[in-house]
Amino acid sequence: MTLLSEVFRRPLDPGYHEAARRKAAHPDAPVGRTRTVGVLVLTVLLGLVVTAATLALRQPSPSAVEARALLLGQIKDETARADEAQRSISATSAQLTALQEQVLAGEDPKLLARLQQDAGASGVVAVTGPGLRVELSDAPAADGQDEPDLDHRVQDVDLQVVVNGLWAAGAEAVAINGTRLTTTTAIRSAGSAVLVDLVAMSSPYDVDAIGDSATLQTQLALGSAGQHLATLRDTYDIGVAVSARTDLRLPGTGQVTLRYASTPAPTSSATPSPSADGGVAGSSSTQEGRTP
Amino acid sequence: MIALLGLALGVVLGLVLQPTVPTELQPYLPIAVVAALDALFGGLRATLDGIFDDRVFVTSFLSNVVLAALIVFLGDQLGVGSQLSTAVVVVLGIRIFSNAAAIRRHVFKA
Numbered sequence: 291m292t293l294l295s296e297v298f299r300r301p302l303d304p305g306y307h308e309a310a311r312r313k314a315a316h317p318d319a320p321v322g323r324t325r326t327v328g329v330l331v332l333t334v335l336l337g338l339v340v341t342a343a344t345l346a347l348r349q350p351s352p353s354a355v356e357a358r359a360l361l362l363g364q365i366k367d368e369t370a371r372a373d374e375a376q377r378s379i380s381a382t383s384a385q386l387t388a389l390q391e392q393v394l395a396g397e398d399p400k401l402l403a404r405l406q407q408d409a410g411a412s413g414v415v416a417v418t419g420p421g422l423r424v425e426l427s428d429a430p431a432a433d434g435q436d437e438p439d440l441d442h443r444v445q446d447v448d449l450q451v452v453v454n455g456l457w458a459a460g461a462e463a464v465a466i467n468g469t470r471l472t473t474t475t476a477i478r479s480a481g482s483a484v485l486v487d488l489v490a491m492s493s494p495y496d497v498d499a500i501g502d503s504a505t506l507q508t509q510l511a512l513g514s515a516g517q518h519l520a521t522l523r524d525t526y527d528i529g530v531a532v533s534a535r536t537d538l539r540l541p542g543t544g545q546v547t548l549r550y551a552s553t554p555a556p557t558s559s560a561t562p563s564p565s566a567d568g569g570v571a572g573s574s575s576t577q578e579g580r581t582p
Numbered sequence: 583m584i585a586l587l588g589l590a591l592g593v594v595l596g597l598v599l600q601p602t603v604p605t606e607l608q609p610y611l612p613i614a615v616v617a618a619l620d621a622l623f624g625g626l627r628a629t630l631d632g633i634f635d636d637r638v639f640v641t642s643f644l645s646n647v648v649l650a651a652l653i654v655f656l657g658d659q660l661g662v663g664s665q666l667s668t669a670v671v672v673v674l675g676i677r678i679f680s681n682a683a684a685i686r687r688h689v690f691k692a
Contacts, residue, residue, distance in 0.1 A: 302681065303642045306628040309635035329636045330588045336643050337592020338601070340618045343611040345596065346603040 413472035427494035427529035446479040455515020461499035503534035610651040617646035623681040630688040
């Protein structure tokens with residue numbers, strides 16, 4: 291307690307009082323020249339050291355920067371590799387489709403027509419046509435904040451509602467920010483990011499739907515998705531823009547992962563043939579054949 | 583005045599030269615800066631009290647910085663580095679506050 295009360299009661303360095311008393315005792319003591327020089331040198335040194343310390347404290351430590359750069363480099367490399375693999379998959383799929391069509395055109399034109407229709411519906415091939423674009427964007431950040439809080443951001447639920455509303459309104463194909471939605475595409479959130487088919491996305495989100503734009507717009511507004519959009523706009527200040535487009539281009543996923551297949555012919559064959567039903571062809575490691 | 587001049591010169595030099603601090607000294611920097619702040623406020627208060635003395639200022643500045651760094655070093659060796667750093671920051675923080683309060687009384691007479 292003595293220590294603390296000492297600190298509280300007399301915070302000024304007692305040396306100042308002593309020096310003042312000394313000065314009062316000998317008012318005309320000469321100030322030495324060496325002393326002036328010494329004080330100057332020492333204060334310059336101290337100012338330099340403190341400035342250097344402050345500067346050093348203000349920059350992030352070099353090791354952290356290095357680690358960050360390393361991780362960034364790794365992420366870039368791996369992303370490039372993934373993109374490369376994706377391109378290769380797309381090219382091979384296109385080749386496969388072309389070959390398939392070539393063969394089927396001669397043998398079974400009806401099956402080919404059905405195949406092409408199914409490929410469009412399942413999101414495998416790219417489609418173009420008129421449709422509707424719903425743009426959702428985060429609310430502007432509140433004063434003094436770098437980014438809006440979670441309530442004022444577009445969340446996975448909002449996108450799910452819009453997409454479901456578009457399907458219900460009769461959309462033939464839907465894509466979010468250029469990622470085509472298929473029957474197995476998930477819209478989830480991980481932390482503050484929205485993942486569409488495991489691809490991280492950020493505001494603004496363009497939800498494109500192909501179909502009759504007038505019908506889509508009316509049905510979307512009439513359904514529960516329309517109410518949801520109105521709530522987002524009015525209560526949470528989230529940007530909502532719905533516009534009809536004459537020429538939308540939605541990419542295809544380019545690949546089919548076959549999870550289940552069965553042979554249509556009632557032959558009691560013991561060996562399953564995975565690519566028989568519907569003619570959906572694809573390469574997959576999780577093929578599962580079954581005879582009826 | 584000489585002391586103030588010297589400090590200003592040192593700060594300018596530091597900003598211009600941008601010297602790099604050796605990595606071994608990095609842990610002592612925050613404490614050293616707080617100690618320097620304490621000495622600065624003490625000097626300012628002494629000036630307002632009319633009893634400023636450049637020798638006392640330089641000595642207190644230097645001893646504050648060195649002592650604070652020494653305590654942290656000792657704490658590191660004993661395995662209580664962070665606790666001792668906290669103690670130093672608390673004591674110096676209280677002194678800075680009291681000195682700032684005295685300066686405020688001088689300036690605003692309240």
